[in-house]
Structure formats: structure tokens, C-alpha cells
Amino acid sequence: MELWIPITIAAAFLQNIRSAMQKHLKGVMGTTGATFVRFGFGFPFALLFVAILHFGFGMSLPAFNGSFFFWAVIGAFAQIAGTQLLVHLFSFRNFTVGTAYSRTEPAQAALFGLLFLGETVSIGSLFAIAVSVIGVMLISVAHGTVSWKSLITSVFSRTALIGLASGVGFGIAAVAYRAASLSLGGPNFMMQAAVTLAFVIVLQTVVMLIWMLLRDRAEIGRIVAAWKPALVVGLAGATASFGWFMAMTLQQAAYVKVLAQVEIIFTFLSTVFIFREKVTRLEIVGTLLIVGGVILLVLLT
Template sequence: MELWIPITLVAAFLQNLRSVGQKHLKASMGTLGATFVRFAFGLPFALVFVAILHWGMDMRLPALNGSFVLWASLAGGSQILAQFLLIHLFSFRNFAVGTAYSRTEPAQAALFGLLFLSETISFGVLVAIAICVIGVMLISVAHTPVNPRSLVTSVFQKTSLIGLASGMGFGVAAVGYRAASLSLGGPNFMMQAAVTLVFTLTMQTLVMFAWMIFVDRGEFERMRRAWKPGLFVGATGATASFGWFSAMTLQQAAVVKALAQVEMIFAFAAAVFFFREKINRLEVAGCFLIVAGIVVLVLLG
């Protein structure tokens, strides 16, 4: 088994835990604060990763360059924008279709990888991405009166366009993180991923900090009171991102993001076994399609 596969699976599992933690934080603070915690509380852990690799495992620190700064800044900004658009979808009554379109991230990452990095995708990977995306979209719209025809005809609705824009942001971010990490040129994928993580989390923390000062300073006090769950979100989020960056240094972003759709299976399992939520046929079908897409990806990708 190629190394990027178990790394991606672990990252997807940890990201699901981070999402559960952020959902818990939403009970004590707003969306802005819960989003900020992801970056600010994750930064110390990212610094620890670099310290362990540098002083504990004697890996040299790579020198930053203009290409790295450009790609990492583009990726970090795109991720903030994509996250904001995704959260904005929740202000609409019928946001399920828009959320489904935001899950086209792997397909959009493949397109951006082709445009920006001249990466080609094999036919098997394209098939796997299509199967996974359809599966995720089925789960996203499972509890709404949506059918395949309306899913297609709704492309130009406001929520759908926001969802597509969110998916585009995540797709650009994935490709940008891969390009930034690769531009460091060494010493190995772990240190490159860790340095990329520290740089982007620092930038994102500063941007979000400035934003919160102007928008809602009260969130800082709410974060102070919820520092324990905040540390959990920071730890799981930073470790998951370290996994994503490592995997995308080893493999094309679109391929990694296609396998990362397994996160929906983890979320689905948590909803069923821990929160005792009811399931329907569309959700079951969506899960089967995601699993099928992952099998195709591993066998043919």
C-alpha cells in the first residue's frame, strides 16, 4: 500500500473528530469564533511538529522562497474564503443542494491541478472521483425533496453557485498546498508539510484575528472560557492538516481529496451509532458509492 493512502485515511478520521469538536464549540460561541479556533489553537501544535522533526529527528529546516510564499498565501486565503462560503450556505433555508455542490472539490482540484501544475489524471482516477462525488451529493440531499433532475437544473440557483464557489476555493487550496510544499524542495515530505502548515496557520490566524477585532470582539472571551474543547479542536485540526499536506506532497491533490471523501463515511457512522439518527435509502446508496469510488481509486488510480 502506498504511504499516502493510510495518511489520508487517518487525516480524514481526525478531521471528522475536529468537526465534532467544532460542533460542540458552536454551543458556547459563534461561527466566527469556532472557525478561528481551528487556526489559532492549531498553530502551537503545528510548531511542535516542526520542533520535533527539526530537533528531535534532526531534519533540516527548508529555506522559504517566493514561489512557496505565493502558493501558500493563495491556498490559505482560498481556504478561508471557501470555509466562509460554506458556512454562509447555512443562512439559506434550502442549503442542501449548495452543500452538495461544494463537495465537487476533488473534481475541481483535478481541473486546477491540470491548469496550474500541468498534472494529468488517469481515466481510472476520473471515474473514481465521479463516483465519490455523486455518492457525497446523494448523502447531502438525502433529507430534502430533491431528485436527480432538480439537482442538475438547480446549478444556477444562488445556493448552488455559492456551493460551487466554495468547492472551487477548497480545490484551489488543495492544489496550492501541494505546490507550496513541493516548492520547498526538501528535506522530505514530512518537514515540507509541517513548514507549510505553520506558515498557512500563522497567516490564517492573523487574518481571522483582525477580522474578529472589527466584527465581534466578544468571541475572544467566549473562546477563553471554552479553551479545553478549543485545544481538542486545535490538536485534531492541526494533525489532520499535517496529514493532508503530507499526503498531497506525495500524491496529486485531486487523488488525495477523492480518497478523503471517506470522511463522509466516518461522519455517517457517527450520526447513526452515536447520535442514533435515522437513515434512508439515499444515504445508504451514497455510502456505497463512496466506498465503490475508493475501491476504484485504489485499484485503478
């Protein structure tokens, strides 16, 4: 078994824990605060990972370059946007559905490439895109009257558009992080991933902290009051991100994203046993179609 496979599965499990805790925090603070804790409480652990690898295992620090800064900054801001949209989405739909929307980013990337860059898309890829979009549409109408009209209009609903936008942010971030990590050129995939994560998460923390100081200082007080669960989010989030960065340094981001769909299993378990939320048959079918469409996209492209 290739090393990136167990790393990705472990990262998916940890990301599910982080997302579950973020949903809990969304009930005691705003979207900005619930987004910030992922970064603000995660950067000490990211710096710790670098320190352990450098001082504990004797791994040398890589040399920074312009390409690294370019891709790292793009990824940092794209991830902030994707995370804020996903956390905001939790206010509209249940935990499983909110997470499912963010899993359409590979399909969206292919569609945007066709529309804006003139890139060629195969018939198989178009079919995969259609499968994912139908899944999103089914989820959107799962709690209402199911008809052809409702299915067609559902993809333009507020929740669908927010979820799709969240997927765009995460898709851009994944590609950018892989490019940033690879641009370091060594000493090995673990240190490259750790340094990339540390730089990105510190940048995200500073940017969001400045934003809250200027626009919403009351949110900082709410974050401080919920520091215990926020610390769990930071630890789980930083560790999961370290896993993603390592996996995407070893393997193409698209393949890592496909395997990462195993998180849906953890999500369903969280929905049923932690949040005690009901999942309808249409939501299950819709989520499976989204996952199936993403997998087909990678296999057929």
C-alpha cells in the same frame, strides 16, 4: 504499501474528529469563531511539530522562496473560505450531508477548467462529473418531494451552492499547499510539510484574529469560553493537516483526495452514534454517488 496511503487514512480519521467538534462549537459561537479555532488553537501544535523535527530529530529547516510564499498565501485564504462555508453549511443540513458537499472539488476543478480555461475534458471525465452532480442533487431533495423538477432545481439551492463553493476552496488549497511544500525542495517531506503547515496556520490565525477584532469582538469572548473543546479541534485539525501536507508532498493532491474519501465512513459513524441524526436512503445514495464520481474522475482522467 506506499507511505502516503496510511498517512492519508489517519489524516481522514483525525479530520472527521475535528469536523465533529467544529459542528459542536457552531452551537455556542458563530461561523467565524468555529472556523478560527481550527487555526488559532492549532498553530501551537504546528510549531511544535517543526520544533520536534528540528531539535528532536536534527532535521534542518528549509530556505524560503518567492514561490513558497505565493502558493502558501493562496492556499491559506482558500482554506479559510472553504472552512467557513463548510461550518456555515452545518446550520442547514446534517453532519454527513454537510461534509459530503465539500467532496466534489475534483469534479468542480475539471468543470471550471473546461468553462474558463478551455481545457480538454474527456467523455469519461464528463461522466464522472455528472455522477457527482446527480449525487448532490439527490442529497438536496432527500427530505422533500422527489421529482424531475426538484432534482434539476436542487443543484441551485442555497445549501448546494454553499457546499459546492466550499469544495472549490478546499480544492484550490490542496493544489496550492502541494506546490508550496514542493517548492521548498527539502530536506525531506516531513519537514517540508511541517514548515508549510506552520507558516500557513500562523498566517490564517493572524488574519482571522484581526478580522474579529475589527468586525466581531464579542466572538473572541465566545471562543475563550469554549477553550477546552476548541483545543481538541486545534490538536486534531493541526495533526490532520500535517498528515495531508505530508501525503500531498509525497503524492499528487488528486490521488490523496480520492483516498481521503474513506472519511465518509467515519462521518456516517459520527452521524449515527454521536449526533444521533437520521440519514435517509437518498442521502446515502447521493453521498455514494459523489464519492463514486470523484473516484471515476481521477481514474478516467
